[in-house]
Amino acid sequence: MAEVATLEPPMTDPTQRRFRGSAKIGEYEVMREKLGEGTFGVVSKARSKRSGNLVALKKILMHNEKDGFPITALREVKLLKMLSHPNILRLEEMAVERAPVDDKGKTGKKRATLYMVTPYMDHDLSGMLTNPEIRFSEAQIKCYMQQLLEGLRYLHDSRILHRDMKAANILISNKGILQIADFGLARHYEGQTPQPGRGSGEAVRDYTSLVVTRWYRPPELLLTLKRYTPAIDMWGVGCVFGEMFERKPILEGKTDVDQCVRIFRLVGSPTEQSMPGYSDLPGCEGNRIWEAQKGDIDKRFGPKISSPEGLDLLKQLLRLDWSKRINAIDALQHDYFKTPPLPARPEDLPRYDDSHELDSRRRGHEKQRALSPAPAGGTVGMGPDEWNGNGAPGAYRNGHDYDDRAPRGYGRDRGPPGPHPPRGYDDRRGRPPPVDAGGGRVPAWKQDRDARAPPPPTNGHTLPPRPNDLPPRPDYPPSRGPPPPLARRGGGPDVDTYIPTYSSGDPGPRAYNPRRGSREGPYRDPDAPPMSRERDRPPHRDADVSYRGRGYPQERGGYGEPPRRTRSRSPERGQRESEARRERLQNREREMYRR
Numbered sequence: 001m002a003e004v005a006t007l008e009p010p011m012t013d014p015t016q017r018r019f020r021g022s023a024k025i026g027e028y029e030v031m032r033e034k035l036g037e038g039t040f041g042v043v044s045k046a047r048s049k050r051s052g053n054l055v056a057l058k059k060i061l062m063h064n065e066k067d068g069f070p071i072t073a074l075r076e077v078k079l080l081k082m083l084s085h086p087n088i089l090r091l092e093e094m095a096v097e098r099a100p101v102d103d104k105g106k107t108g109k110k111r112a113t114l115y116m117v118t119p120y121m122d123h124d125l126s127g128m129l130t131n132p133e134i135r136f137s138e139a140q141i142k143c144y145m146q147q148l149l150e151g152l153r154y155l156h157d158s159r160i161l162h163r164d165m166k167a168a169n170i171l172i173s174n175k176g177i178l179q180i181a182d183f184g185l186a187r188h189y190e191g192q193t194p195q196p197g198r199g200s201g202e203a204v205r206d207y208t209s210l211v212v213t214r215w216y217r218p219p220e221l222l223l224t225l226k227r228y229t230p231a232i233d234m235w236g237v238g239c240v241f242g243e244m245f246e247r248k249p250i251l252e253g254k255t256d257v258d259q260c261v262r263i264f265r266l267v268g269s270p271t272e273q274s275m276p277g278y279s280d281l282p283g284c285e286g287n288r289i290w291e292a293q294k295g296d297i298d299k300r301f302g303p304k305i306s307s308p309e310g311l312d313l314l315k316q317l318l319r320l321d322w323s324k325r326i327n328a329i330d331a332l333q334h335d336y337f338k339t340p341p342l343p344a345r346p347e348d349l350p351r352y353d354d355s356h357e358l359d360s361r362r363r364g365h366e367k368q369r370a371l372s373p374a375p376a377g378g379t380v381g382m383g384p385d386e387w388n389g390n391g392a393p394g395a396y397r398n399g400h401d402y403d404d405r406a407p408r409g410y411g412r413d414r415g416p417p418g419p420h421p422p423r424g425y426d427d428r429r430g431r432p433p434p435v436d437a438g439g440g441r442v443p444a445w446k447q448d449r450d451a452r453a454p455p456p457p458t459n460g461h462t463l464p465p466r467p468n469d470l471p472p473r474p475d476y477p478p479s480r481g482p483p484p485p486l487a488r489r490g491g492g493p494d495v496d497t498y499i500p501t502y503s504s505g506d507p508g509p510r511a512y513n514p515r516r517g518s519r520e521g522p523y524r525d526p527d528a529p530p531m532s533r534e535r536d537r538p539p540h541r542d543a544d545v546s547y548r549g550r551g552y553p554q555e556r557g558g559y560g561e562p563p564r565r566t567r568s569r570s571p572e573r574g575q576r577e578s579e580a581r582r583e584r585l586q587n588r589e590r591e592m593y594r595r
């Protein structure tokens, strides 16, 4: 929360009404139950009885009542309250629905439900692009791009990283106004604001790299750069720009490895010239499968983007070198916006029937395709990390192999809409995910009976892709042979695998220095909570904590199986241990939410 408190007051737009305060939910009449849903909110369409205006009510889901108000929602509310710009969704007020009272006038343990009230926007970009009745003209694309860049310029100038730039988070009204929404992953950043002609500048501290929906995630985050800059949002803008021409996400990676392969296939494989410092990034070790990619961006987008200026802007947004990737200030000055057809005026744009991402999912326009989960908003910095060997496709969601039956959303999977889950699967439609006996969230892999436990974490080391993650053979030169054997390290199934842990005597990977990568000392994830004492102690086979955060030989069970216990424990001791473990996990989770 500290980072929010230190926010400098952003520039304000006097034409925007400011945050009002709180209202009662009874002041709104719900018109449509569900416009959209995410992990922390179900969004409904409503009308204000006071003003008659249409609004969107985002219900803040409390997955774990014990933990109180979700930190992501708190962040979102705090940031939105401070922001004021025509291209940023405005938070009008919070609406409260009091917990139902019983005969004695008591609410019991139930808490009030909170809603974020924002102006109703007729469409989101993802919904529009999957609506076959909507076709964008080039002037219209330019108009939307200009507004998107204006919004981002304002955000970055206010030292805010959005960290979840994607088409579903870009809202558009029938007046042609575009607004950036969903600040659940946004945060304040330290460092210089972007300056004209100077990219996004240098970052001054580390943040978690587990942000941004995979299909929109920039290569530096896929390779786990932590000292990142607003350039991560600019990559997302590039993806959205391309999407407006192809009418579907341009890089639909099924795993993080596959995502990289697709990126490099589009823009060329990284070299020290095109992406200085890439080979020092933690995610690069052992993953050299992309060396021969050339890049087919001209061939792919040349015919679709009619002007060379448009193609150039796309290339500058999708630049591998994050320090040189174009910033919003410069992008707005790009010749693309100065050459005919000139950007349309918002008020001249056509009006359409409402289009939301959820509608397109319902209409079945989305093909059955890979979900591309980004980290849970609430689990930023948590959860299995593919590069760390847990990276089964979909690992954020179900902790093991990619499974396109799984529902969207659990653990705030920030992927594009997916197919509906099978009956009986908790699809979180307004319901919280299952909780375990201790009130904690049940790891997704535990919810799915067929799922194996996730593979062990690897202390922040990069592991080569598992065979299932590998792209088809042509991308993997046979001369290289199969990927090297997996280094075994790390912990059990319910561990926050994002936290690097080392057994004694194992220095672990060394720290990455983003200023040309000197590697010094044991690597420690800056976003991780302090190491627990257990993890600093030498391995102890029997206790659960002993295999958590430590390697165990492959022959002991392969992926995901913890080592077998060799000594029996008394039930009391077992219970004590599991309570202690639960408490540790909850503390860790709380710590993670705080980041």
Ligand SMILES: Nc1ncnc2c1ncn2[C@@H]1O[C@H](COP(=O)(O)OP(=O)(O)OP(=O)(O)O)[C@@H](O)[C@H]1O
Residues within 6 Å of the ligand: 035, 036, 037, 038, 039, 040, 041, 042, 043, 055, 056, 058, 089, 118, 119, 120, 121, 122, 123, 124, 168, 169, 171, 181, 182, 183, 184, 356, 357, 358, 412, 413, 414
């Ligand atoms: N003000 C609004 N007007 C109209 N629709 C909206 C509005 N706000 C959100 N939506 C719809 O709800 C969807 C989800 O909203 P939002 O991204 O804020 O929720 P979320 O819980 O953070 O979702 P996710 O976890 O997928 O990011 C949007 O894609 C959009 O379709």
